[in-house]
């Protein structure tokens with residue numbers, strides 16, 4: 584897997600506005616927020632995207648969702664509602680080839696996406 588921006592963020596070489604971190608995940612504010620709350624959660628295990636994940640990644644993928652829940656709690660959107668998005672590949676709109684969950688909230692979100 585090719586080196587990505589999020590590898591460098593994980594190593595601390597590129598700064599980020601950290602929201603949450605544990606042994607398996609790092610969560611930080613998106614640089615171009617699309618909602619009042621827009622946080623990215625990445626696993627510390629390198630996975631390109633869900634489509635490229637294998638069965639050994641089950642724990643890491645689950646921990647991303649639990650970290651997204653923690654982010655929602657920390658930023659006060661757990662009760663009002665939020666959306667978790669994992670863009671996958673070209674047609675899915677993925678621009679950074681390191682698995683990341685977008686946690687979006689703080690306003691009513693449109694559905695379906697365009």
Ligand code: 5GP
Nearest residue numbers: 588599611612613614615670676677678679
């Ligand atoms: P994707 O389009 O791959 O699902 O999402 C990539 C996300 O990374 C985008 O929402 C974009 O705004 C965000 N992003 C791109 N460069 C940076 C950066 O340097 N720092 C942060 N915090 N987010 C970034």
